[in-house]
Amino acid sequence: MIGTLESRIPSGPLDKKWSSYKDHARLVSPANRRKLDVIVVGSGLAGGSAAATLGEQGYNVKCFCFQDSPRRAHSIAAQGGINAAKNYQNDGDSVFRLFYDTIKGGDFRSREANVYRLAEVSNSIIDQCVEQGVPFAREYGGLLANRSFGGAQVSRTFYARGQTGQQLLLGCYQALCRQIAAGTVKMFPHTEMLDVVLVDGHAKGIITRNLETGDIHAHASDAVVLATGGYGNVFYLSTNARGSNVTATYRAYRKGALFANPCYTQIHPTCIPVSGQHQSKLTLMSESLRNDGRVWVPNKQGDTRSPEQIPEEERDYYLERKYPSFGNLAPRDISSRSAKEACDDGRGVGPGGRGVFLDFADAINRLGETTIRERYGNLFDIYEKITGEDAYNRPMRIYPAVHYTMGGLWVDYNLMSNVPGLHVIGEANFSDHGANRLGASALMQGLADGYFVLPYTLPTYLAGQIGKRPTVDHPEFHKAETGVRERISKMIGVNGTRSVDSFHRELGLLLWDKCGMARNAAGLREALRKIPEIRGRFWREVRVPGSGEEFNQSLERAGRVADYLEFAELMCTDALERDESCGGHFREEHQTPDGEALRDDVNFASAFAWEFQGNGTIAPPKLHREPLEFETLELAQRSYK
Amino acid sequence: MNFKLRVWRQKTGAAKGKLADYPANDVSPDTSFLEMLDLVNDRLIEGGEEPIAFESDCREGICGTCCLTINGEAHGPDHPGAACQLYMRRFKEGETITVEPFRAKPFRFVKDLVVNRSALDRIVQAGGFVSARSGSAPEANSIPVPKQNADRAMEAAACIGCGACAAACPNASAMLFTSAKVSHLALLPQGDPERTNRVLNMVSVMDEEGFGNCTNTYECEAVCPAEISASFIAKLNREYAVATLRKKLGG
Structure with a gap:
């Protein structure tokens, strides 16, 4: 049983907390670092930067990824950019302003201290990446260029064409490669974590499966770091990579780690609309496009005219109309919901009427096609490949899609979960983005955690752990390993008739409908009734061909989908319990007269952290609340008008 | 259909x-x-x-x-x-x-259709990085980089590491892959201090892994999804020649 949640936020004024923490935190001497083993699961921006940095510091790091190379983690797909409070544009930016924007963008559902620290270290990230050779965009004078990005009134976003995530990840992958060559990091690609092992209540290792051979292995360590990303694929269709999954964090939840705010999912406003049933994933068009593109739908319902035939006065530039000061740059949750409203109103465009126009005609007239091509060329190319349409000559069609998950394992200021030794970084934790993440902040958080936060906070745990590492002969390892093997046999043993993907699709449709851009109590109750039914059928009817002792992708997916089928219930439970609207969590019962999210700060200015109690209706998860205290900022109604 | x-x-x-x-x-x-x-x-x-x-x-x-x-x-x-x-x-x-x-x-x-390409990772491990310890970096704008160099570096850095270049090459050469990383880092001042050892070590591991030589068939460039230009192979050859000479002269 878990008592009160201790966020372990240092005392003192907000802007001194982190420096004072660093001044007084426990250290581990270089001689002792060699004796400490750290497991890092995941090799994206958070995991890769953490593994590389901890390796540089002299710890023995084992890093695991399910991809065939650490360079392929899903961070690579991030397009738009990374924020930092450098104020190179002399437009009034500062650490405080980045902090304020992030808290406000998150609809006042994140911790002040964590977010302030994030804003504080943001500048060091840019320095670090430039030194690694990340080819950020530059101005003719040779200095770094910036652009403004969704939800910000200053230009603080650094970018490398539309491939910022790729370049940052490659910088971090190269730092990781250097440590692999130096022998401080041992890399395990094509290896999936299937359970975390607790010894005397501390996370002391993991159980993995080698995806090429099927070998199950136990790995012991002094601490475990999960950097396994988000759970957006619970919806089946999302912009996440196919392999992105909730298994590592969900397995940790089942072992006692609290899962916080699972209902906070971000629906990204600018994705290519769904074209048919065959679709396996959705493709994001970076929202940097909203800097120059104008979003509109026809005024008239069911208007099927081609866009160039619709005269200016018959178009509704609804974001510019509703949010004059932010216009097309309104935050993601607001932009997404507005698109849904327009389509629900029968004014959507394209097949099925689930799309809105993103029009570059004005920008091309103003700046010329060459400039637009230079800024967004690769995005326009992607769009043409997928849809067969040329966006230089006709507006793009876009529609919101699941993109990012703000919820994750609960962590304290040290980025440690309630399970001692189990640290969680990047998208996998819940800490920095509240109920909605601002554009270009995911890359910032991943790298902040990995390069500059965890390397300072992990030693405070490790300093007390020297000489305490168990061996894999400990009974807890045997128990966990047996559990993993039994689950694999059970999945293969069902031998039914339906593919894993067919269950995943069924679950995704249900969630998108009942726990997507808008939610209500009746819908959520219905989902909570139906999820266990789908899960029941999965365990009776799924067919996983082949064996566990070989490369078996059906088996990999079956394990991930089985976890989604349990996790989905937790997500809907959280969405039902959070009886307010905030950020990406829009409860239809709670809106202002003009349809904006209506928070309830009296009852819900807290993080919801859920404790596993067994599965579903038999034993619902137990709720722990961490009150969010706003010492510096006033809780304000978010307004982007 | x-x-x-x-x-x-x-x-x-x-x-x-x-x-x-x-x-x-x-x-x-x-x-x-x-x-x-x-x-x-x-x-x-x-x-x-x-x-x-x-x-x-x-x-x-x-x-x-x-x-x-x-x-x-x-x-x-x-x-x-x-x-x-x-x-x-x-x-x-x-x-x-x-x-x-x-x-x-x-x-x-x-x-079936799955192969293991960790040989490419090992080429990068041989030197495809800048040795910059976390926290040691100078202020980002303290070293200006001419825009054309940064843009050219970006063109090389866009490589997605898929290995199509080697798969398409009659000699299974990984020259395009290796040249992209060598060129990316050689074009930036941050990559300069290590450029000699970088190119020598990466090419040596490329050979050890069993990738073949380049005989200018340009299949690699034709199939590259990231449009990496074969001119980077020329740059790799120049870097390699200069580095070899430098080593011989004891530089």
């Missing part, structure tokens, strides 16, 4: 492989090539057969996971682009489509 697939099936590296025929019927032209394979797999599974193993992840051409040779071309006919960015509208109704894995000796075979 309807297609006839001929797909490479091989259980393990030690087993014998063969091309097997599968129908792919009722496929919408807006389906991606990999989604078409998903569909075939779903039908195989429901019919009690083993699905075709193939890897993919981002499905938007950036992660470099997918590694299919389609009708004899790495990533298929729609260049530039990875196999995941290929759409069925690109094929003719009724067409026979042959699908094989990327083949190059250093890519260890895993199953």
Whole structure:
């Protein structure tokens, strides 16, 4: 049983907390670092930067990824950019302003201290990446260029064409490669974590499966770091990579780690609309496009005219109309919901009427096609490949899609979960983005955690752990390993008739409908009734061909989908319990007269952290609340008008 | 649309492989090539057969996971682009489509259409980085970089590490891959201090891994989904020559 949640936020004024923490935190001497083993699961921006940095510091790091190379983690797909409070544009930016924007963008559902620290270290990230050779965009004078990005009134976003995530990840992958060559990091690609092992209540290792051979292995360590990303694929269709999954964090939840705010999912406003049933994933068009593109739908319902035939006065530039000061740059949750409203109103465009126009005609007239091509060329190319349409000559069609998950394992200021030794970084934790993440902040958080936060906070745990590492002969390892093997046999043993993907699709449709851009109590109750039914059928009817002792992708997916089928219930439970609207969590019962999210700060200015109690209706998860205290900022109604 | 697939099936590296025929019927032209394979797999599974193993992840051409040779071309006919960015509208109704894995000796075979490309990681581990410890970096704007150099570095850095260059090359050469990293870092002041050892070590590991030499057939450039220019191979050769000379002179 878990008592009160201790966020372990240092005392003192907000802007001194982190420096004072660093001044007084426990250290581990270089001689002792060699004796400490750290497991890092995941090799994206958070995991890769953490593994590389901890390796540089002299710890023995084992890093695991399910991809065939650490360079392929899903961070690579991030397009738009990374924020930092450098104020190179002399437009009034500062650490405080980045902090304020992030808290406000998150609809006042994140911790002040964590977010302030994030804003504080943001500048060091840019320095670090430039030194690694990340080819950020530059101005003719040779200095770094910036652009403004969704939800910000200053230009603080650094970018490398539309491939910022790729370049940052490659910088971090190269730092990781250097440590692999130096022998401080041992890399395990094509290896999936299937359970975390607790010894005397501390996370002391993991159980993995080698995806090429099927070998199950136990790995012991002094601490475990999960950097396994988000759970957006619970919806089946999302912009996440196919392999992105909730298994590592969900397995940790089942072992006692609290899962916080699972209902906070971000629906990204600018994705290519769904074209048919065959679709396996959705493709994001970076929202940097909203800097120059104008979003509109026809005024008239069911208007099927081609866009160039619709005269200016018959178009509704609804974001510019509703949010004059932010216009097309309104935050993601607001932009997404507005698109849904327009389509629900029968004014959507394209097949099925689930799309809105993103029009570059004005920008091309103003700046010329060459400039637009230079800024967004690769995005326009992607769009043409997928849809067969040329966006230089006709507006793009876009529609919101699941993109990012703000919820994750609960962590304290040290980025440690309630399970001692189990640290969680990047998208996998819940800490920095509240109920909605601002554009270009995911890359910032991943790298902040990995390069500059965890390397300072992990030693405070490790300093007390020297000489305490168990061996894999400990009974807890045997128990966990047996559990993993039994689950694999059970999945293969069902031998039914339906593919894993067919269950995943069924679950995704249900969630998108009942726990997507808008939610209500009746819908959520219905989902909570139906999820266990789908899960029941999965365990009776799924067919996983082949064996566990070989490369078996059906088996990999079956394990991930089985976890989604349990996790989905937790997500809907959280969405039902959070009886307010905030950020990406829009409860239809709670809106202002003009349809904006209506928070309830009296009852819900807290993080919801859920404790596993067994599965579903038999034993619902137990709720722990961490009150969010706003010492510096006033809780304000978010307004982007 | 309807297609006839001929797909490479091989259980393990030690087993014998063969091309097997599968129908792919009722496929919408807006389906991606990999989604078409998903569909075939779903039908195989429901019919009690083993699905075709193939890897993919981002499905938007950036992660470099997918590694299919389609009708004899790495990533298929729609260049530039990875196999995941290929759409069925690109094929003719009724067409026979042959699908094989990327083949190059250093890519260890895993199953069906899956190979292990960790040899590429080992080339990067040999020196494809700047030794910059976290926290040690100077202020980002303290070293200006001419825009044209930064842009050129970005062109090289855009490599997605898929290995199509080696798979398409008659010599299984990884020169395009290696040259992209060497050029990216050589074009930036931050990469300068280590450029001599970097190029020598990366080329040496490239050879040790069993990748062949470049004989200027330019197949690599033709199939590269990231449009890495073969002119970077010329730059690699220059870097290598200068580095070798420097070493000889004791520099």
